[in-house]
Amino acid sequence: MSGPSSGTPGPAVGVRGGLPAGEAPTSGTLLPVELEAWVAAAPAVLAATRDAHLWDAATRQRTLAALDRVANVVTVGRSRVVTAEAEAGTWGLTGDRNLSSYLGHLTREGRGSGLAQAGQAATLQAMPAVADAMLEGDVTARHVREITRATEASPLLAAELATPEGQERVVRMARTFDGAAFGRKLRQLSAGLDPATRQREHDEQRAKRHLTLTHSAAGTEIRGFVDSVTGYKAQKMLDAFNPRPAKDDTRPRDVRQADALAALADHVLSDTRTTPGATAPVQALVTITQETWAALRSARSGSDVGTGSAADVVARMRAVAPVVDETGRAWPASEVARALCDCLLTRAVAASPSRPLDLGSDERLFTRSHWLAVYASGQTTCAVEGCDMPLRYSQLHHMDWWFRDDGATDLANCAPECAYHHGEIHRLDLQVRRRQDGSYEHRHPDGRPYGGVPPDAGPPGTLRLYEAA
Numbered sequence: 231m232s233g234p235s236s237g238t239p240g241p242a243v244g245v246r247g248g249l250p251a252g253e254a255p256t257s258g259t260l261l262p263v264e265l266e267a268w269v270a271a272a273p274a275v276l277a278a279t280r281d282a283h284l285w286d287a288a289t290r291q292r293t294l295a296a297l298d299r300v301a302n303v304v305t306v307g308r309s310r311v312v313t314a315e316a317e318a319g320t321w322g323l324t325g326d327r328n329l330s331s332y333l334g335h336l337t338r339e340g341r342g343s344g345l346a347q348a349g350q351a352a353t354l355q356a357m358p359a360v361a362d363a364m365l366e367g368d369v370t371a372r373h374v375r376e377i378t379r380a381t382e383a384s385p386l387l388a389a390e391l392a393t394p395e396g397q398e399r400v401v402r403m404a405r406t407f408d409g410a411a412f413g414r415k416l417r418q419l420s421a422g423l424d425p426a427t428r429q430r431e432h433d434e435q436r437a438k439r440h441l442t443l444t445h446s447a448a449g450t451e452i453r454g455f456v457d458s459v460t461g462y463k464a465q466k467m468l469d470a471f472n473p474r475p476a477k478d479d480t481r482p483r484d485v486r487q488a489d490a491l492a493a494l495a496d497h498v499l500s501d502t503r504t505t506p507g508a509t510a511p512v513q514a515l516v517t518i519t520q521e522t523w524a525a526l527r528s529a530r531s532g533s534d535v536g537t538g539s540a541a542d543v544v545a546r547m548r549a550v551a552p553v554v555d556e557t558g559r560a561w562p563a564s565e566v567a568r569a570l571c572d573c574l575l576t577r578a579v580a581a582s583p584s585r586p587l588d589l590g591s592d593e594r595l596f597t598r599s600h601w602l603a604v605y606a607s608g609q610t611t612c613a614v615e616g617c618d619m620p621l622r623y624s625q626l627h628h629m630d631w632w633f634r635d636d637g638a639t640d641l642a643n644c645a646p647e648c649a650y651h652h653g654e655i656h657r658l659d660l661q662v663r664r665r666q667d668g669s670y671e672h673r674h675p676d677g678r679p680y681g682g683v684p685p686d687a688g689p690p691g692t693l694r695l696y697e698a699a
Contacts, residue, residue, distance in 0.1 A: 279293070295367075298367065298370070299365075299367055301371065302364045302365060302367065302369075302370070302371070303365060305350065305354075305364065305371050305374070306354060306361050306364055306365055308347065308351070309347075309350055309351035309353075309354040309355065309361070310351075310354075312329075312333065312347055312348060312350075312351035313351045313352075313354075313355045315329070315332075316329050316348070316351070321333075329344070329348050330344035330345045330347075330348050331344060332344065333347045333348060346375070346378075349378040349379075349382060350371075350374055350375070350378055352378070353374055353377050353378045353381065354374065356388070356392050357377070357391060357392060357397050357400070358397075359394070359397035359398065359401060360373075360374065360377065360397055360400060360401060360404075363401045363404065368401060368404055368405050369401065369404045370404070370409060372408075372409030372410075372412075373404045373409055373412055375409075376409060376412055376413035376416055377391065377400065377416065379413075380413075380416040380417060380419075380420050383420070383427060383431065384420045384423070384424045384427040385424075386420075386423050386424040386427070387416075387419065387420040387423050387424055387427075390423055400416075403415055403416075432457055432458070432459065435455075435456075435457035435458060436457050438455050439454075439455055439456050439457060439460070440453075440454055440455055441453075441454035441456070442454060467494060468487050468490045468491065468494065469490075470490075470494075471489075471490035471491075471493040471494050471497070472486050472487055472489070472490035516553050516554065516555050516561060516566075517553070517554055517555075517606075518553050519550070519551045521550050521551065522547065522550040522551050522552075522553060525546045525547065525549075525550045526543065526546055526547070526566075528546070540562075540563045540564035540567055541563075542567075543563035543564070543566050543567045544563040547563060547566070553566050600626060600639075600640075600641060600644055601624075601626060601646075603641055604621070604626070604641070604644065604646055605621060607668065608668070609621060609646060609668075611624075611646075612624055612646060612647055612648040612651055613627075613645045613646050613647055613651075613662065613669075613670035613672075614647065614648075614651045614670070614672055614680070615669070615670075615671075615672075617648060617651060619648035619650075621646055623648060623649070624646035624647060624648055625646070625647055625648070625649060625652050626644050626645070626646055626647075627644070627645045627646070627647045627652055627655060627662065628643055628644070629643050629644070629645050629662045629663065629664070630643055642664075645662050645664070645670050647662075651672075654680075655672070658674060658680075659674075659675050660672045660673065660674060660680055661673045661674075661675065
């Protein structure tokens with residue numbers, strides 16, 4: 231190359247085609263002589279590396295360092311040529327829309343590669359000290375990519391780093407930190423210089439946030455995107471349940487993180503403080519019939535598998551009803567075995583002398599036992615006909631209001647209502663009663679089934695205030 235710095239061009243090189251050295255190439259020439267010689271030597275260099283397995287470690291190390299220097303020279307040289315092409319504007323004669331498209335078309339790597347090359351060239355053009363450091367081996371292509379990314383996002387950072395002091399600071403950082411750590415340091419520097427840009431980046435990330443769980447017979451697929459702050463907290467959360475592998479733990483990291491998510495779910499679901507409704511526990515709930523429970527608890531002899539293992543549970547459950555969760559999905563034997571080992575088991579019976587569920591009118595709030603009894607009775611959704619809001623998000627409503635009607639806090643006076651319909655009951659003074667078949671009916675004060683507008687309700691949007699149950 232002709233000169234160590236993109237800011238100080240060296241003498242023009244000779245080219246193939248009879249042009250004397252020292253004269254600038256013209257449109258009829260092909261390659262500079264030095265570059266053509268370099269290209270011609272490439273096959274011999276490549277052939278020499280075929281014997282790399284015969285070299286000692288020191289030779290391989292020196293060769294890798296030399297190849298890195300060559301790659302840096304290529305990067306700086308390409309950037310100079312790209313800059314010259316941008317200034318000349320001759321790329322427009324090809325019919326491409328812009329320089330990036332031209333470069334992507336020329337290299338056959340696509341517009342993304344063209345964008346990267348154009349950005350890299352602009353960075354090295356604006357920061358000649360960084361180009362010099364790259365030729366010396368102090369700055370790598372990864373460092374330049376990080377600089378380009380950071381300066382494109384923040385004009386204030388770009389202006390700061392374009393100064394001689396800014397370039398010197400960047401080169402010192404590049405000598406100290408590898409590409410990944412250097413990128414983090416640059417982002418910290420940018421946040422200090424330009425906090426508004428950091429906030430804008432965060433807002434843009436937040437605008438794209440989403441999380442989707444797709445359930446199927448084959449399993450559950452999780453897809454999503456969150457901002458970097460949430461991602462950091464999520465990683466810390468998973469790391470808490472995903473320590474370094476124990477001895478003989480050969481699980482890959484992605485598998486260990488999936489297992490950490492399962493452990494996290496168990497931890498949160500066992501925490502009674504995480505309660506979405508008034509009394510509905512957020513724990514995973516499964517139903518085990520009396521027959522299945524007896525089969526799981528029965529003694530077995532002559533078995534060739536360990537008691538309590540997945541294989542043992544499979545054998546015990548072959549002729550009985552499966553263990554199912556609130557959604558009706560059957561649980562696998564291994565999870566049933568684990569639940570029997572370390573999960574809280576609660577008997578939920580609608581009527582049992584050993585578990586009284588009548589607290590009288592002195593106690594206002596329903597308890598977890600009431601909710602479990604409603605669940606055990608077969609109610610799976612909000613009590614309003616046609617509302618499929620799952621029971622776990624319900625609030626237990628006193629059909630005879632606790633304050634107004636002196637209603638008792640017991641199962642006979644209990645109806646599960648989603649938050650919306652619970653509000654509607656008190657807004658419209660709906661009367662709720664349980665039918666003989668266990669379903670519920672909701673009626674306006676004049677006796678009409680819920681669904682119409684009561685005569686005295688006023689225009690849409692009018693609120694009528696009632697005391698809470």
